Every structure is written in structure tokens, then in C-alpha cells.
Amino acid sequence: MKRLLYISTARSILDASELEELLSKSRAANTKADLTGLLVVGGRRFLQVLEGPDEAVIRTYERIKSDPRHFALVKLHDKAVEGRAFGSWSMGYEQGGEAAASASLADQVNAMVASIADPTLRAYFIGFAETHAGT
Numbered sequence: 001m002k003r004l005l006y007i008s009t010a011r012s013i014l015d016a017s018e019l020e021e022l023l024s025k026s027r028a029a030n031t032k033a034d035l036t037g038l039l040v041v042g043g044r045r046f047l048q049v050l051e052g053p054d055e056a057v058i059r060t061y062e063r064i065k066s067d068p069r070h071f072a073l074v075k076l077h078d079k080a081v082e083g084r085a086f087g088s089w090s091m092g093y094e095q096g097g098e099a100a101a102s103a104s105l106a107d108q109v110n111a112m113v114a115s116i117a118d119p120t121l122r123a124y125f126i127g128f129a130e131t132h133a134g135t
């Protein structure tokens with residue numbers, strides 16, 4: 001099992017219905033592929049973690065990488081893990097900026113990642129949420 005974290009930039013900001021479609025398709029595909037994870041959207045930036053069987057993570061990441069809705073993917077973390085940190089989400093989701101009270105993005109993300117044992121991984125999410133609160 002592995003866990004992969006990347007950051008990327010949206011070509012243009014997705015509106016609520018576009019995001020909802022992206023999430024519902026991703027959740028359905030992830031459930032089938034036994035993947036779990038979390039997607040945080042802050043302005044034009046995406047931060048996403050995918051975890052599950054090696055093959056499924058690799059295959060899904062390859063597909064996500066070629067998605068024209070975003071570009072400049074940078075892998076931040078790619079590790080073999082013993083268990084899941086996001087086991088209850090086929091794809092958890094948080095958004096910064098106008099759609100959420102900006103001050104609460106950091107709080108919400110903090111709560112979502114509180115149970116992650118890996119401090120580096122937790123720090124990526126918290127740093128991202130703080131940077132993008134209100135963007």
C-alpha cells in the first residue's frame with residue numbers, strides 16, 4: 001500500500017457544479033479502485049492525497065496527471081505505508097476562498113488531518129490551508 005501527495009494548479013477556477021462533478025466521479029472511481037484520500041482546494045491550487053494499493057494509486061495518479069483541468073503537478077510525498085490515514089473518505093474535500101468562511105479552512109483542515117500520524121504529511125496540509133485561506 002502506498003500514499004501519494006501532490007500539488008497542482010487549476011487551468012481555470014472550477015465552479016461549484018464542476019467541482020461537484022469532479023468529486024462524485026472521483027469518489028465512484030476511487031471506491032472501485034479501493035482508494036481513499038483528501039482533496040483540498042485553495043484558489044487555483046489543488047492539494048490531494050491518494051492512498052491504497054500501489055497499482056491503483058499509480059494508475060489513478062497517471063490519469064489525474066493527464067487531466068487538462070490542471071497542470072504543473074508536483075509530487076510532494078510518495079511512500080509505502082502500512083495503513084490508511086484517510087480510510088473513511090473515498091475522497092474527502094475542503095475548499096478555501098469564497099465558498100467557505102476563509103478563517104475556517106485552516107481549522108477544518110486541521111480537524112481532518114488531526115489523526116494523521118506522519119508529521120510531514122500533516123504539515124503539508126496545514127501549511128497549504130493556512131496559505132490558501134481566503135485566496
Ligand SMILES: Cc1cc2nc3c(=O)[nH]c(=O)nc-3n(C[C@H](O)[C@H](O)[C@H](O)COP(=O)(O)O)c2cc1C
Nearest residue numbers: 025026029030046048060063064065067069070091
Ligand atoms: C484535482 C483533481 C483531482 C482528481 N482526483 C481524482 C481521484 O481522486 N480519482 C479519480 O479517479 N479521478 C480523479 N480526477 C479525475 C481524473 O483526472 C479523470 O478525469 C477521471 O478519472 C476520468 O478519467 P477518464 O475521463 O479518462 O475516464 C481528478 C481530477 C482533478 C483535476
